[in-house]
Amino acid sequence: MPRKVLEPRFSVEYLSILDSDGNLDAALEPEISPEQLQTLYRAMLLGRRLDERMVRLQRQGRVGTFAPIKGQEASQMGSVFSLRRTDWMVPSFRETAAMLWRGWPIEKLLLFFAGHLEGGQPAPDQRDLPITIPVATQLPHAVGLAYAAQYRGDDVVVMAFFGDGATSEGDFHEALNFAGVWHVPIVFVCQNNQWAISVPIKKQTHSRTLAQKALAYGLPGIQVDGNDVLAVYAASRDAVEQARAGDGPTLIECVTYRLGVHTTADDPTKYRSEEEVQEWERKDPLTRFAAYLQKKNLLPEGLEQEVDAEIAAAVTRFEAAAAADPLRMFDHVYAEPPPHLVAQREEMRERLRSDNAPPEGEPHPSPPMRGQRSTSRWRN
Amino acid sequence: MAVMTYREALNVALREEMRRDPRVFVIGEEVGLYEGAYKVTQGLLKEFGPQRVVDTPIAESGFTGVGIGAAMVGLRPVVEMMTFNFAMLALDQIVNSAAKMYYMSGGQYNIPIVIRGPGGPAHQLAAQHSQSMEVYFYHVPGLKVVRPSTPMDAKGLLKSAIRDDNPVIFIESETLYAVKGEVPDDPEFIIPLGQAVVRREGTDVTVIAYMGMMYRALEAAEELAKEGISVEIVDPRTLRPMDTETIIGSVRKTHRAVVVEAGAGFAGMGSEISASITECAFDDLDAPIERVTGENAPMPYARNLERAKTPSKEKIVDAVRRVCHAQGS
Numbered sequence: 178m179p180r181k182v183l184e185p186r187f188s189v190e191y192l193s194i195l196d197s198d199g200n201l202d203a204a205l206e207p208e209i210s211p212e213q214l215q216t217l218y219r220a221m222l223l224g225r226r227l228d229e230r231m232v233r234l235q236r237q238g239r240v241g242t243f244a245p246i247k248g249q250e251a252s253q254m255g256s257v258f259s260l261r262r263t264d265w266m267v268p269s270f271r272e273t274a275a276m277l278w279r280g281w282p283i284e285k286l287l288l289f290f291a292g293h294l295e296g297g298q299p300a301p302d303q304r305d306l307p308i309t310i311p312v313a314t315q316l317p318h319a320v321g322l323a324y325a326a327q328y329r330g331d332d333v334v335v336m337a338f339f340g341d342g343a344t345s346e347g348d349f350h351e352a353l354n355f356a357g358v359w360h361v362p363i364v365f366v367c368q369n370n371q372w373a374i375s376v377p378i379k380k381q382t383h384s385r386t387l388a389q390k391a392l393a394y395g396l397p398g399i400q401v402d403g404n405d406v407l408a409v410y411a412a413s414r415d416a417v418e419q420a421r422a423g424d425g426p427t428l429i430e431c432v433t434y435r436l437g438v439h440t441t442a443d444d445p446t447k448y449r450s451e452e453e454v455q456e457w458e459r460k461d462p463l464t465r466f467a468a469y470l471q472k473k474n475l476l477p478e479g480l481e482q483e484v485d486a487e488i489a490a491a492v493t494r495f496e497a498a499a500a501a502d503p504l505r506m507f508d509h510v511y512a513e514p515p516p517h518l519v520a521q522r523e524e525m526r527e528r529l530r531s532d533n534a535p536p537e538g539e540p541h542p543s544p545p546m547r548g549q550r551s552t553s554r555w556r557n
Numbered sequence: 558m559a560v561m562t563y564r565e566a567l568n569v570a571l572r573e574e575m576r577r578d579p580r581v582f583v584i585g586e587e588v589g590l591y592e593g594a595y596k597v598t599q600g601l602l603k604e605f606g607p608q609r610v611v612d613t614p615i616a617e618s619g620f621t622g623v624g625i626g627a628a629m630v631g632l633r634p635v636v637e638m639m640t641f642n643f644a645m646l647a648l649d650q651i652v653n654s655a656a657k658m659y660y661m662s663g664g665q666y667n668i669p670i671v672i673r674g675p676g677g678p679a680h681q682l683a684a685q686h687s688q689s690m691e692v693y694f695y696h697v698p699g700l701k702v703v704r705p706s707t708p709m710d711a712k713g714l715l716k717s718a719i720r721d722d723n724p725v726i727f728i729e730s731e732t733l734y735a736v737k738g739e740v741p742d743d744p745e746f747i748i749p750l751g752q753a754v755v756r757r758e759g760t761d762v763t764v765i766a767y768m769g770m771m772y773r774a775l776e777a778a779e780e781l782a783k784e785g786i787s788v789e790i791v792d793p794r795t796l797r798p799m800d801t802e803t804i805i806g807s808v809r810k811t812h813r814a815v816v817v818e819a820g821a822g823f824a825g826m827g828s829e830i831s832a833s834i835t836e837c838a839f840d841d842l843d844a845p846i847e848r849v850t851g852e853n854a855p856m857p858y859a860r861n862l863e864r865a866k867t868p869s870k871e872k873i874v875d876a877v878r879r880v881c882h883a884q885g886s
Contacts, residue, residue, distance in 0.1 A: 298663025306629070307662045311653050317619050318654065321626020328582070328608060328632060348650075351619030358614060509664040510698050512722035515751060515798035 189388045192412055193402035197460045199468025207411040211475050217258055217406065218470055221250040221463055223484050224274025227283060228437075230488050231273075231290065235441040239496070240290040244271045248404070248436035251462030252368045253338075254278060255409025256429065259417045260336055265304045267319040267337040269312070271368070271435075275338065279305050283491035284498075293501050294509070304333075313343035316352035316365070323361035323426075334420045335363040336413075342373025344387050350394075353428065357394040362420035364413065365391075365428045368403065370435035375448040391428035403431025404462040407469075434460070503529060559742055564734040566708035567597045567673075570715040571635065573744045575605055578633060581719055582609040584620055585637030585674075594639045595675060595734055621647035621672065625654050625724075629666040633719060641676030641690040641728050648693065655724040656699030671718045671725045677768055678819050678867045679731035684855040687863075689820030694726040695797040695829075701725045701750055702796040706771045708738035710794055713748030721750060730768050753800035755807065759789035762877050763807040765830055766817035767792050770868060774817055777873040786881055796826060804830065805837045812843040813880040817868055822850030847876040 194205045209217070228247050234240045246253065253275040257266060266272075266279050273286060280303050289296025289308065297307040306322075309315045319337035326333040343349050344367060356363050367387050371378050384390060391398030399416075401408045409431055416427035434457035438445055445454075470476040507514060507522040514522070561569070575581045582605075587594055589602040589612040602610040613620040617638065624634035638644045644651065651672065659667045676690040695702040701723055705711040711729065718725040756771060757778055766774040771792050778788035791807050793799055808814050814834050816827040827848035834846055849868045857863055878884070 294660075294663050296663075297661050299665050301665070306666070307658075309654070309661075311649055314618075314622065314649055314654055317622020317650065318626035318629065320619075321623040321628070322630055323626075324623055325627040325630045325632050328627070347616075348618055348622060351614070351616040352622070354614055354616065355619050355623055509660045509662075511701075512659065512667050517798060517801075 187389065187392050189386050189392075189398055189400055191400045191402075192408045193405055194407040194411060195405045195465055195469055197404075197465055199465045199472065201469060205408075205411065207407055207414065209410070211473070214470060214473070215475055215477060217254060217410075218466055218476070219480060219484065220258075220278045221254045221274060221406065221466065222480060223277055223487070224250045224253065225463055226481070226484050227277070227286075227488050228273060230492065231287075232437070232441060234287070234492070235290075240287060241292055242440050242442050243290050244440045245435075245437040246271055246273050248434045248457065248461070249368055249370055250274050251406035251409055251466065252366070252403040252431035252433045255406040256336060256338075256364075256366045256413040256431070258410055259413040260334065263304065264333055264417070265306070265319070265322045265335040267306045267315050267322070267335060268308055269315060269339050269343070270308050270310055271340065272338050276305065279303065281305070283488060284495040287491065287495040288498060291495070293498070294505055313339055313346035313348040313352075315339070316343070316348050317355070319363055319365075320352050320355045320359075320361060323356065323363040324359060327359070327361050332421065333362065334417050335361075336366060336417070337363065338366050338368060340373065341367065341369040341371065341378050341381055341387060342376065343367070344390055345381055350390075353391060353394040353396060353426075356426040357396050360423075360425045362423070363426045364416040364420055365426065366413070367428065367430045368433055369430050370433050372435055372439070372445070372449065374439045374443060375445075377449075386430060388428055388430040396426050396428055398428040398430065400430045400432060403433030404460045404465070406462060406466050433462075436461075558739045560737055561708055561740050562734065563708045563711050563729070563736045563738070564595065564597055566712040566738075566740045567715055567729065568599055568601075569740070570712045570719070571598065571601060572604065574716055574719045575601070575609065577744070578719075580631060581633045581635065582611065582627075583635045583637065584611040584613060584624055586613060586615055586620075586639050588612060588637050593637060595731065597729075597734075598637065617643050617646035618650050621650040622654065624670050624672075625650060625658065625668055628668045628670040628724075629658065633669050634671070635719060636670060636672045638672060638674030640686055641674050642686050642688055644672065644674070644690060645693070647672075651694065651700070651724070651726070652697050656697045659723070660699060667722050668724045669722050671715070671727055673715070673718075673727035674729065675731045675734070676728040677730050677732075678851070678856065678863070681858060681860055681863060682731070682856075683858040687856040689818065689825075689851070691726070691728055691796055692820055692825055695826070699724065700797065703727045703750060703794065704767045704796060705729065705794060706733070706768050706792050708736065708740050710748060712740050713746055714750065714794065716747045717750050720747070725750070732769050748794070750795045751798045751800055752795065753791055753793045753803035755803070756790040756792050757788065759787040759811065761787045761811055762813040762815060762881055763789045763791055763804070763811045764815045764817060764873065764877065765791050765793065765804055767794065767796075768819065770817040770819050773868065773870050774873055776870045777877065780870070780874055781877055784883060786877060786883060788877060793830075799830075799833075801833050801837065805834065808834050808838045809841045812841055814842070814846045815849060815873065815876045815880055816846065817849045817873055819851055819867060821853045822848060823853060825850060844880040844882070847880050849873050849876045
């Protein structure tokens with residue numbers, strides 16, 4: 178009865194293709210057509226510019242709390258770029274660039290952050306889940322989508338996003354465990370942006386990498402330079418192909434950085450140094466991808482202006498939208514509204530009408546006596 | 558009409574719905590090979606195979622979340638909680654995802670999921686295993702909550718729950734699994750959600766009760782009949798949406814009401830039903846409404862303490878006498 182090693186020491190692969198200065202490891206360069214490279218860059222730029230605009234709109238009180246993506250464009254775009262339209266994307270709450278790429282119109286995202294219900298409504302043919310706020314709870318849903326694909330024999334891959342903080346949540350571990358046991362077609366993309374609000378990654382986990390957490394569930398885990406869109410794309414493409422071929426799930430850890438605030442309600446100067454931010458600004462995913470494209474002569478002139486004009490037009494359309502209708506809060510509580518909701522909706526409709534109507538009649542009618550009270554109020 | 562146990566009625570409901578609709582599948586701990594901790598899924602693995610009768614790792618949040626994801630794309634999962642006490646581990650998935658996804662997606666993704674299993678007082682299952690869990694769920698807009706008291710209801714309501722396009726919390730009871738009753742054979746027999754039933758007609762007082770408490774109320778009614786008090790018993794069956802109309806209708810007839818619940822009372826179903834009666838039928842009442850609830854303590858393990866904690870027939874009898882201003886015999 179010896180004491181022996183059951184598992185050899187594991188290793189976690191790290192992938193980087195394009196460094197901060199735009200230097201390329203040509204042997205690892207993924208095959209992407211010039212047009213696709215330009216499309217990819219444009220999508221990243223659109224994410225960045227809209228992000229900056231959204232922060233300004235929030236500061237002006239035109240939209241509500243918003244979680245900026247600045248610095249994470251490569252992590253998001255490199256990964257979703259490997260999906261087909263028929264695949265599923267499951268976001269957390271910091272995937273604006275990925276959502277735009279997946280087909281959310283800009284004004285719909287603006288409406289979402291202004292609180293309109295229709296902002297969270299995917300188009301009928303769109304395979305995206307809505308933004309979700311409780312951390313990691315979307316991951317079992319993603320496994321459910323993948324299980325449904327397996328159940329029906331659909332050729333579908335699911336890609337699910339989450340942050341470094343989410344890897345401490347039970348739902349993360351449960352999702353990876355289920356995905357491993359069932360061997361479903363899913364890719365888990367962790368955007369490790371170093372900070373869960375004010376808690377740094379060192380306080381989040383004692384593991385050296387987040388990627389290695391996959392190994393406990395019998396899944397491959399890979400760490401990539403999350404500010405290198407080519408590395409993220411290469412790893413995601415491989416993981417998506419593997420899932421599509423029926424070879425099971427992968428965890429990809431994108432090592433990136435949140436250059437901005439956690440949300441517009443946060444002030445990061447309270448918990449992290451300016452030097453740290455500057456160090457990561459030198460690793461900006463857009464700058465290095467632009468340098469790479471420049472060397473290939475693929476950087477189009479006037480792209481920023483074009484993207485800004487697209488955003489401006491969407492903001493104009495968004496601002497023309499009517500105020501949200503209070504009665505719509507009852508629309509999608511149940512598939513068919515039960516009687517008490519119909520009654521509450523009617524009560525609100527009456528109130529809204531009388532709030533707008535001038536006062537009339539007797540100012541203080543006598544209170545009802547026994548037997549005269551209304552008996553139609555259902556509260557359940 | 559066949560006579561079968563509550564357990565068999567649930568099993569038949571699952572089997573019929575799985576035969577009827579290939580989108581229906583069962584998922585949970587021990588539902589396959591072991592056929593359920595309480596044998597509700599007996600024979601299902603054999604008939605439908607492991608893709609549709611899914612044994613999962615022990616992770617309530619995980620398999621509930623998986624069910625929610627599968628429901629978003631049109632499957633109809635029936636999630637078994639070994640006991641509803643364990644559903645607390647999945648509470649975020651149920652409250653923040655199942656109940657809200659239809660709303661948050663602007664009507665794009667409804668969640669036709671049933672989460673079922675036993676709950677409430679049983680026989681010496683103690684503090685973490687005997688709670689009346691419905692209170693945690695019926696507060697939440699977007700959820701439907703069912704508590705079926707008889708084998709016929711178990712079948713008819715479970716079938717409705719599976720066909721429903723909303724998330725349905727379906728809480729059975731360990732103490733009722735062996736109860737026998739008549740159950741229609743017709744595979745198209747269903748009982749719509751949101752309909753209460755009058756279990757016993759009476760003229761002097763309305764007792765509102767469900768599950769084990771409904772049976773206790775029936776016993777109390779027998780005893781009270783000997784004293785000349787005629788008790789009407791209303792079983793809500795669905796707690797949300799609640800059939801307030803039937804309850805109010807009965808109170809308007811009897812002018813007195815006693816609400817019985819097995820749980821600890823404070824802010825419980827009794828409070829809600831009492832409030833509804835006060836709001837809708839205050840002028841019809843001849844006496845204040847009485848609530849008979851469990852004591853406000855965790856469920857003890859010892860048999861005699863368990864009995865003392867749970868509402869008894871005697872307590873129901875006393876409450877009815879009080880609202881009827883009767884002294885008893």
